[in-house]
Amino acid sequence: MKSFLVALARGCWGLILIAAAATPALAQPLRLEAGQGVLDAWPAVTVLSDADGTLDVAQVRARTAAFVPPDTPHANLGRRSDTVWLRLPLVLPADAPAQWVLAVEYASIDRIDLYLPGAREPVALGRAVPFSRHPLPSAWHAAPVTLEPGQATELLLRVQTRSTMVLPLTLATPEAFLARESRNQLLQGLLAGASLCLLLYSLAQWISLRDATFLAYSLSLGGTAFFFIAYFGLGPQHLWGDQPWLALHAAPLSVLLALFGGCVFIDRVLGVRQVWRRVSEALRAVAGVSLLAALAFGTGLIDYRVAQSMASVLGPLPMLLAIPVAWRRMRAGDSVGTTMLVGWVAYAVATLTMAGLLRGLVPSNFWTQHSFQLGAMVEMVLWMRVLALRIEDLRRSAQRATVERDALRSLAHTDALTGLPNRRGLNEALQRLLPAATPERMAAVFLLDLDGFKPVNDRLGHDAGDELLVGVARRLESLLRSSDTVARLGGDEFVVVAGALPGDAEAQALGRKLLEAFRQPFDVGGKEVRVGLTIGYALAPLDGRDALGLLKRADAAMYAGKQAGRDCLRRGQASVGLAGV
Numbered sequence: 001m002k003s004f005l006v007a008l009a010r011g012c013w014g015l016i017l018i019a020a021a022a023t024p025a026l027a028q029p030l031r032l033e034a035g036q037g038v039l040d041a042w043p044a045v046t047v048l049s050d051a052d053g054t055l056d057v058a059q060v061r062a063r064t065a066a067f068v069p070p071d072t073p074h075a076n077l078g079r080r081s082d083t084v085w086l087r088l089p090l091v092l093p094a095d096a097p098a099q100w101v102l103a104v105e106y107a108s109i110d111r112i113d114l115y116l117p118g119a120r121e122p123v124a125l126g127r128a129v130p131f132s133r134h135p136l137p138s139a140w141h142a143a144p145v146t147l148e149p150g151q152a153t154e155l156l157l158r159v160q161t162r163s164t165m166v167l168p169l170t171l172a173t174p175e176a177f178l179a180r181e182s183r184n185q186l187l188q189g190l191l192a193g194a195s196l197c198l199l200l201y202s203l204a205q206w207i208s209l210r211d212a213t214f215l216a217y218s219l220s221l222g223g224t225a226f227f228f229i230a231y232f233g234l235g236p237q238h239l240w241g242d243q244p245w246l247a248l249h250a251a252p253l254s255v256l257l258a259l260f261g262g263c264v265f266i267d268r269v270l271g272v273r274q275v276w277r278r279v280s281e282a283l284r285a286v287a288g289v290s291l292l293a294a295l296a297f298g299t300g301l302i303d304y305r306v307a308q309s310m311a312s313v314l315g316p317l318p319m320l321l322a323i324p325v326a327w328r329r330m331r332a333g334d335s336v337g338t339t340m341l342v343g344w345v346a347y348a349v350a351t352l353t354m355a356g357l358l359r360g361l362v363p364s365n366f367w368t369q370h371s372f373q374l375g376a377m378v379e380m381v382l383w384m385r386v387l388a389l390r391i392e393d394l395r396r397s398a399q400r401a402t403v404e405r406d407a408l409r410s411l412a413h414t415d416a417l418t419g420l421p422n423r424r425g426l427n428e429a430l431q432r433l434l435p436a437a438t439p440e441r442m443a444a445v446f447l448l449d450l451d452g453f454k455p456v457n458d459r460l461g462h463d464a465g466d467e468l469l470v471g472v473a474r475r476l477e478s479l480l481r482s483s484d485t486v487a488r489l490g491g492d493e494f495v496v497v498a499g500a501l502p503g504d505a506e507a508q509a510l511g512r513k514l515l516e517a518f519r520q521p522f523d524v525g526g527k528e529v530r531v532g533l534t535i536g537y538a539l540a541p542l543d544g545r546d547a548l549g550l551l552k553r554a555d556a557a558m559y560a561g562k563q564a565g566r567d568c569l570r571r572g573q574a575s576v577g578l579a580g581v
Contacts, residue, residue: 029089029152030171032096037176041102041169042075046087053083053160057115057122060085060156077165078360084165086157094150101177102155103142105168105184106364107233108251114143115156122158127233130242138181139188139233144174162304164358168365187370188232191377195225198384205391213390216264221380223258227251228373249298252307256294259314263287266322269336269386275325286317312358316351319344336386343382350375415488417466418473426487426495430547433485433499437540443499444507444539445547447554448476448514450492451532451566456524464524468531471522479517495551504539504571511535511569534561535569543573 030044046067048060055063067087072078104112104125111129113122124133125141135143147153159165172180199221206214229235230250240246263283267273273280293314297307323344329337354372356362413425421429430445437443450472457465469492476486476494485497496514501507514533521528536558538550553572561570 029091031091031093032100032147032171033093034095034097036173038170038172038180041088041171042167044088044090045070045167045169047077048085048087050083050085050158055083055085057156057158060158072360074363074365075166075168076357076360076362076364077167079164079358084159086159086167086169088155088157088169089152090147090154090171091152092147092149096147096149097173098147098149099174100145100147100171101136101142101174102145103138103140103170103172103177104157105140105170106166106369107139107141108161108163108231109141109159109165109167110161110163110248111159112141113158115158116145117147117153117155126161127236127247128244130244131236131247132242137237139184139237140181141233142177142181145171163308164360166357166364166369168369184232185234188228188234191373192225192229192234194377195221195228195380198380199225202384202387205387209391209394211390211394213265213268214387216261216268217383217387219261220258220265220383221261223254223256223261224376224380226254227258228376230254232373248304252297252304252311253294255311255315256290256297256307259290259311259318260287260294263290263318265383266318266340269383269390270322270325270329270340272322272325275328279321279325282321283318286314286321290314308358312355316348319347319351336389339382339385339389343379346375346378346382350378418470418488420473420477420494421485421487423487423489426485426489426497427547429485429487429497430550433497434540434545434547434550437499437545439541440502441499442501442503442507442539442542443497444501444510444537445550445554446496446498446511446514446535446537447551447558448494448496449534449558449562450494451534453492453531456529456531460524460527460529464529468522468524468529471524472531475517475522476514479513495554501539504542507537507539507571508569511537515567515569532567534558534566536561536572537569538572543571 028044030039030041032039047070048055048063048067050060064087067085070077077084102114107127110126112125114125115122123135123143125135125143131137134141145155157169159167170180199218202214202218202221205211206218226235227250229239230246235250236243236247240250263286267280267283267287272283289310293302293307293310296302297304302310323341326337326340326344330341331337350372353362353368353375357364357368357371362368413421413428415422433443453465453468456468469488472492472494473486473488476496480486480496480498483499485495487495487497489495496510498507498510501510514535518531518533521530523529536554536556538544538553538557540550543553544550555572557570557572561568564570
C-alpha cells in the first residue's frame with residue numbers, strides 16, 4: 001500500500017516538475033493573419049509587476065523596456081498579491097481581419113482592465129464586474145477588439161485577483177471565438193447535466209430509503225457541481241447574473257460544503273467507525289472544520305485567500321485518511337473498498353494537477369484546467385456504484401429482516417408440534433372469515449376433542465402421544481379444502497373452521513365426514529392406535545358473529561357430547577340452547 005501511494009505521488013509530481021522546469025522562450029509579437037481562427041497569445045506576452053498597484057497606463061507605456069517574458073509555466077503566473085500588467089504586441093498584415101475577440105479563458109479572475117489602442121478608458125472584465133457590464137455575454141472574460149490591418153500595435157492588460165493568476169490568453173476571429181465557446185458550453189452542459197441526473201437520483205434514493213449516506217453523497221456532488229459552475233463562469237452567465245457576492249464566494253463555499261458531505265459519505269459507506277474508530281473521528285473533525293470554514297467565509301470572518309487555502313489543505317484529507325480503511329476492505333474481498341480506491345486514483349491525479357495549477361507549477365491548458373472536473377466526475381460515478389452496492393446491502397438487510405419477522409410471526413402463531421395455527425393464529429383466521437359470513441354463506445366452527453388419547457399417551461409414552469397428535473393434524477388437513485383452517489388449541493383439542501357453507505346440513509355433513517375418518521386407526525411407532533372424536537360446532541351468523549362466542553358455544557356442545565357418550569357431533573345454538581344432532 002505504501003509503495004503504491006509513493007509511486008502515485010512521484011509520478012504525478014514528476015509530471016508537474018517537468019512542466020514547471022520548462023524554460024520560457026523570448027517573446028515575439030503575435031502575428032494576426034487572414035485565415036487564422038484562434039491564436040494562443042501567451043507566447044507573445046511580457047509582464048510587469050506593479051507591487052503597490054499605483055501605476056497608470058501612461059506610466060506603464062513609458063516603461064515598455066521593463067516588461068519581461070514570464071518565467072512561469074504557460075499562461076500561469078501562480079498566486080500573486082501584486083498587480084500585474086501584461087503587454088501583448090501585435091502585427092497585422094494588410095489582408096488580416098480588423099475584427100477580433102480577446103479572451104482570457106479562465107473565469108476565476110477578479111479584475112482585468114483591457115487598454116485598447118487609442119481608447120482613453122479601459123474595458124473592464126473579470127468576475128468582480130457585474131455580468132451585465134461585460135462587453136460580451138461569455139463565460140470567459142472576453143471583449144471585441146478592432147485593429148487596423150497593416151499596422152503594428154499593442155494591447156495592455158492590468159490584472160488583479162485574489163485567486164491564482166491563470167491567464168490563458170487567446171485572440172480569435174468572432175466566428176472562431178463563438179465556435180470555441182460553444183464547444184466549451186457543450187462540454188460544461190453535458191457534465192452539469194450528468195451531475196444533475198446523479199444528484200436527483202441520489203436525492204430520490206434518500207427520500208425513499210431514508211439513508212443519510214445518500215444525502216451526504218448529494219451534498220458532496222451538489223457542492224462539487226456548483227463549484228464547477230462558478231469556476232468555469234457558468235454561474236454569472238446563466239444563473240445569478242449581477243450578484244457580486246455569489247460571484248466572489250460561490251467557488252470556495254461550494255468546495256467546503258462538498259468536503260463536508262464527502263467526509264460523511266466516506267465515513268458511512270466504508271463503515272470506518274467499525275474498522276478504525278480514530279480515523280472515523282478524524283473524518284468527522286475534517287467535516288466539522290469544513291462546515292465551520294464555510295460558515296466563517298460566508299459571514300465574512302475569513303477572506304477569500306484563507307478560504308481557498310483551507311479548501312486546498314482539507315481537500316485531500318478525507319481520501320488520505322480513508323485509504324487504509326478502503327485497503328483493508330479490498331483485501332477482505334469487499335468491492336466497496338476496491339471501487340473507492342479506483343475512484344481515488346483518478347481523484348488523486350486530478351487533485352494534484354489542480355493543486356499544481358493553482359500553485360503556478362503546471363501550465364494552463366485544456367487538460368490541466370479540466371483535470372479536476374473530469375477526475376471528480378469519475379470519482380462521483382464510481383461513488384454512485386458504491387451507492388448501488390449499498391442499496392443492494394439495504395435490500396438484503398430488508399429481506400433478512402422480513403424473513404426474521406415472518407419467522408417470529410410464524411413462531412407466535414403456529415403450534416410448535418404439529419405446525420398448525422395455534423390459538424393466536426386461529427383468532428386471525430376467524431377475524432378474516434367471520435365478517436364475510438351470511439345466512440347464504442355460513443361459517444362453521446368445529447371444536448374437536450380426541451376420545452381415548454390419554455390411555456395411548458400413558459401406555460406408549462409422550463413421544464408416541466406427540467406422534468399421534470401429528471398424525472391427527474395431517475389427517476384433518478387431508479379432509480378439508482385449502483380455504484379451510486385446522487388449528488390446535490393445546491393438548492388433544494383441535495379446531496376446524498370452514499367457510500362458504502350453504503346451511504347447517506352441509507356443516508353436519510362435514511362433521512360426520514370427520515367422525516368417519518377417525519374410524520381408521522393411526523400408525524404410531526409401528527403399532528395400530530385408535531382414537532375417536534367428539535365434535536361440537538356453531539354456525540355464523542346464526543349462532544353469533546364473534547369468535548369467542550362461537551368457540552364457547554362449540555365447546556359447550558362438545559362437552560355435552562362427551563357427557564352423552566362421546567364419538568358424536570353436536571351443535572351449540574344461540575336460541576334454543578344445545579341440541580343434539
